[in-house]
Amino acid sequence: MxxxxxxxxxxxxxxxxxxxxxxxxxxxxxxxxxxxxxxxxxxxxxxxxxxxxxxxxxxxxxxxxxxxxxxxxxxxxxxxxxxxxxxxxxxxxxxxxxxxxxxxxxxxxxxxxxxxxxxIPVNYITAYLLIEVMGSLQSYESILIHNVGGGVGIAALDIAQHIGATTYGTASRRKHDFLRDRGLDYAIDYRNKDWYEELMALTDGRGVELITDPLGGKEWKRSYNALRSTGRLGMFGVSSASDSSSGSFRATWNMLKTVIQMPFYHPLPLINKNKGVFGVNLGHLWHEGDKANTWIRKIMAGVEEGWVNxxxxxxxxxxxxxxxxxxxxxxxxxxxxxxxx
The missing domain is CATH 3.90.180.10 (Medium-chain alcohol dehydrogenases, catalytic domain)
Structure with a gap:
């Protein structure tokens, strides 16, 4: 083979x-x-x-x-x-x-x-963990999906729409028509505009209740600041550490810089601001086979019901x-x- x-x-x-x-x-x-x-x-x-x-x-x-x-x-x-x-x-x-x-x-x-x-296995289960299992998104809430045009992003959009939440998403301009046709309520062009300023303008300065963020680095701090009271930030990647360079030194430096820029979340501000943060790493859940079986069967049901596409x-x-x-x-x-x- x-x-x-x-x-x-x-x-x-x-x-x-x-x-x-x-x-x-x-x-x-x-x-x-x-x-x-x-x-x-x-x-x-x-x-x-x-x-x-x-x-x-x-x-x-x-x-x-x-x-x-x-x-x-x-x-x-x-x-x-x-x-x-x-x-x-x-x-x-x-x-x-x-x-x-x-x-x-x-x-x-x-x-x-x-x-x-x-x-199904990686994209939809990751999105299900971020939104349903740990994010607890409700129909009366709103969500910002970073990189909504990617694999996990589109899976997250399917799940958020099924719940009935209002959806915001960051993506390059050329992807907006596709995403709107897919059902995204508000598309934000992160390449030509500041996504934080655009989101706050769209929400009258309130922010959203859930953000799924695979960016890492300083963007996690900005995402946290964009949360409304009772909001949750779901972190699941560090794509901002990657660029098109091929050298191992440059790759190591980019990762180190991204890590240095990551925020620290102290319990007292979390309590006072009524906000939460959590992380998802599907590769560290091999010991939770019974739970994974439940999650994937939920997604399989979504395929049969038509809301997983x-x-x-x-x-x-x-x-x-x-x-x-x-x-x-x-x-x-x-x-x-x-x-x-």
Whole structure:
């Protein structure tokens, strides 16, 4: 089988498609023939050496796949064989085959293609945690979704609309028509205007009750200041640490600068201002399998009910993985980017 290998920290040339032996299942594993594999911003950071959870190089990254079960271990029911599924992967997802435990695998809804199904595990579960589980968004409240045109952003928009909340979102101007058609109430052009000033003007200086923020650095302080009383800030990434530079020193400096700019939240101001902050890292929830099972079944129900609508911007072959990384890094995508073997 073939797999995408991050051979070292660096630019696009460190990504190689390599041939390795086919996988053989352990007694408690399923082998999936991968039809589609998700590409996330964490994979961009991992390539550059800016993602602390990534395995040592050389490595294969990737948190999510969809495909068909081809083989099972001795302790797994054989009726899994041939089923169309989606799965969480603890890395190694960007390959033609993956080995996973049964708790990581879910039957694919018939209404979703393999490509669309690969959007569900990371984007929709992250958004569900930010909005429903920890953000507790209510129908009478409002939400600002940073990077609403990205994969998690569009998933968050689906969920917020289902709840009935008023939605604000930051995105480049060229994405606004698509997002309005998708149902976004207020689009903010963060590239040509100050998003904070625009949001405060739109809300008559009040701010919003929930903000989902993957930016990091000084933007977390600005997002906190944009919260209305009883507001919550959900932090889940540090995309502001990334730029198009390829040098490892520059990447390390950007991450360090972003960390230095991060705010500290003292309990007393949180109490006095009636605000809350929380973080989400899906990669640190592998020990919560029972909860994850509940969350993904909620999203699966949303697929059947019609309020979960995965949007794939484009797909790239494994051989064009460098182009896929560049496409995301230059913020060209609206929604998800998928790799197909």
């Amino acid at each position: 073939r797999q995408i290998v991050n051979t070292a920290n660096g630019s696009y040339d460190v990504l190689e498609v390599q041939e390795v032996p086919d996988l053989v299942p352990q007694s408690d594993e399923l082998i999936i023939d991968v039809k589609a594999s998700g590409l996330n911003f964490a994979d961009i950071l991992a390539r550059k050496g800016q993602y602390p959870d990534a395995p040592p190089k050389p490595c294969v990254v990737g948190y999510e796949v969809s495909g068909r079960v081809r083989e099972v271990g001795n302790n797994i029911r054989e009726d899994w064989i041939g089923k169309e599924v989606l799965a969480f992967t603890r890395f190694k997802g960007q390959a033609e085959q993956v080995a996973v435990k049964p708790g990581q695998v879910f039957e694919k809804p018939e209404s979703l293609s393999f490509v669309d199904a690969a959007v 995965p949007h794939v911007d484009t797909t790239f072959s494994f051989d064009d993985v460098d182009k896929a990384h560049r496409y995301i890094e230059e913020r060209q995508n609206i929604g998800k980017v998928i790799l197909e073997p």
